[in-house]
Amino acid sequence: MTTECDQKASMSDQESITNFTVPAVAEETVAPLSDRGETVFALEDVSVFYSAFKAVREVNIGVRANEITAFIGPSGCGKSTVLRCLNRMNDLIPGARVEGKVYFYGTDLYGSDVSATEVRRHIGMVFQKPNPFPKSIYDNVAFGPRVNGVKKKDELDHLVEKSLKGAALWDEVKDRLKTSALGMSGGQQQRLCIARAIAVEPSVILMDEPCSALDPIATARIEDLMREIKSRFTIVIVTHNMQQAARVSDRTAFFTTEINPASDRRTGVLVEYAPTKQIFSHPSDIRTEQYVTGRFG
Amino acid sequence: MNELRKSFHTELDHVKSELVRLAASVTESISRATQILLDQDLEGAEYIILGDDEIDARTLDVEEECYQILALQAPVASDLRAIVGALRMSAEIERSADLVVNICKASRRIYGHELDPKLRGIISKMGEQAQVLFGHAIDAYVEMDEAKAASIDDMDSYLDGLQKQFIQAIFESHAAGNVDLQVAVQLAVVARFYERIGDHAVNIGERVRFMVTGWVPEHDGAARHRARQAVDLTPVGGIPVVKSSVSLDTSVRPFTPPDERI
Numbered sequence: 001m002t003t004e005c006d007q008k009a010s011m012s013d014q015e016s017i018t019n020f021t022v023p024a025v026a027e028e029t030v031a032p033l034s035d036r037g038e039t040v041f042a043l044e045d046v047s048v049f050y051s052a053f054k055a056v057r058e059v060n061i062g063v064r065a066n067e068i069t070a071f072i073g074p075s076g077c078g079k080s081t082v083l084r085c086l087n088r089m090n091d092l093i094p095g096a097r098v099e100g101k102v103y104f105y106g107t108d109l110y111g112s113d114v115s116a117t118e119v120r121r122h123i124g125m126v127f128q129k130p131n132p133f134p135k136s137i138y139d140n141v142a143f144g145p146r147v148n149g150v151k152k153k154d155e156l157d158h159l160v161e162k163s164l165k166g167a168a169l170w171d172e173v174k175d176r177l178k179t180s181a182l183g184m185s186g187g188q189q190q191r192l193c194i195a196r197a198i199a200v201e202p203s204v205i206l207m208d209e210p211c212s213a214l215d216p217i218a219t220a221r222i223e224d225l226m227r228e229i230k231s232r233f234t235i236v237i238v239t240h241n242m243q244q245a246a247r248v249s250d251r252t253a254f255f256t257t258e259i260n261p262a263s264d265r266r267t268g269v270l271v272e273y274a275p276t277k278q279i280f281s282h283p284s285d286i287r288t289e290q291y292v293t294g295r296f297g
Numbered sequence: 298m299n300e301l302r303k304s305f306h307t308e309l310d311h312v313k314s315e316l317v318r319l320a321a322s323v324t325e326s327i328s329r330a331t332q333i334l335l336d337q338d339l340e341g342a343e344y345i346i347l348g349d350d351e352i353d354a355r356t357l358d359v360e361e362e363c364y365q366i367l368a369l370q371a372p373v374a375s376d377l378r379a380i381v382g383a384l385r386m387s388a389e390i391e392r393s394a395d396l397v398v399n400i401c402k403a404s405r406r407i408y409g410h411e412l413d414p415k416l417r418g419i420i421s422k423m424g425e426q427a428q429v430l431f432g433h434a435i436d437a438y439v440e441m442d443e444a445k446a447a448s449i450d451d452m453d454s455y456l457d458g459l460q461k462q463f464i465q466a467i468f469e470s471h472a473a474g475n476v477d478l479q480v481a482v483q484l485a486v487v488a489r490f491y492e493r494i495g496d497h498a499v500n501i502g503e504r505v506r507f508m509v510t511g512w513v514p515e516h517d518g519a520a521r522h523r524a525r526q527a528v529d530l531t532p533v534g535g536i537p538v539v540k541s542s543v544s545l546d547t548s549v550r551p552f553t554p555p556d557e558r559i
Contacts, residue, residue: 135451220301220302221301223302224301224302224303224304227304243371246369246370246371247367247369247370247371248301248307276369276371277365277368279370280368281364281365281368
């Protein structure tokens, strides 16, 4: 039963935040690369500063729906920084500042009326090191839905099962849902984190080096999983592993660093953003060619 | 354990199935070209000649797919052999399609000239045998059957024999005044086309053996060469010995026309 109080609460929520209109995406129909035109993120001249230091400058990128977009480049090139702009994780770093515009389905993410918490509800994140909560497997996945107000047990059960199946983990853990998530292998923990991220049904999942702590088999499982779930989510992944970007992504953005002669500090810069097969077979920028062939980096 | 990298394996399967389809259409066109030659069917010849553009386009697509797989998926072990083998096989198939076109072009050149029954009979047999060899090569590829692939080389000697018989028959027919010199030359060239199609089938068989075992017949020759070199470094096989005072200019080589491009 919805009480008047609940209605008021939700009304005030709506007033205080921008209500994103995320278009529903058909689950099974995935159009070929060239036909998928819908832009999820549009970055226009995005520069990120850590206090006075310009970490990355003037990035222009359009991330498309239901694709896997990979950010690659040498250390310090700003790829993680740009990724963290996409769900306002940089807000949590003192002194961090974003210039330019980041549009999410046409909404300015850094607009004054936009709540960072609401942004992160739509744009989930998976980190380098698997970070399950010290709770049971079930409670990890149910955490987000519970915060969002799902209370009924059968509804939660259904969500947990659906999310664990979505993360290709259900068959491995269905008999021990109540045991601690910390007892799982690293690869399983990372898939649990993906299950936890998709449990709140975001439209985008950001992945920051999701496989760098995993062995090759667990890595292959995560990569397979990414391919499976991209029909329902848009994925942006930062990876140090060029081959991983080559294997899984549809589009690749290559960042590098350039030295600012005035301050002698390195600033990240976007060099090339193109379909992955182009980046790895005939890139248009000589710096990309040199990086992917291992002649520089 | 569940299968990993499924989408990559699907791409590998796609390359194979497309190559098989291409090879099958070449196999089919061999018998059609033979019939065109025997019936002096100019319209049919035109049809095959035009159709070759499609074979070229599809071969390029398969090769592009192979490049993408090599560039993006870093295949190893049997997957690597499958892709490298497929790339080389695609060239064999494409070249065979060109030879079928050449047969059709030759049929236009001999248009209006009657061939005696003996010549017609051998042409028919050569066409059949070339088709059998090519079909056998695809079967070996589909089934990844090393023994079947190896048998193509033996089967090819029958086609080589038919070619010799045919050349002899051309001489006899020419001597009897049944075919004039121009037609005789065209027919000799046609025999060569069939024989080369057989050779390409043998090559496909060798690629299949390479995919299955990593071995090709050239490995035996290479091993013999290394064994000889271990004992005596003097070059053998007609390669001129270059005196140490003379530098070998590798940029200038006598031009040797490829034997099959006529």
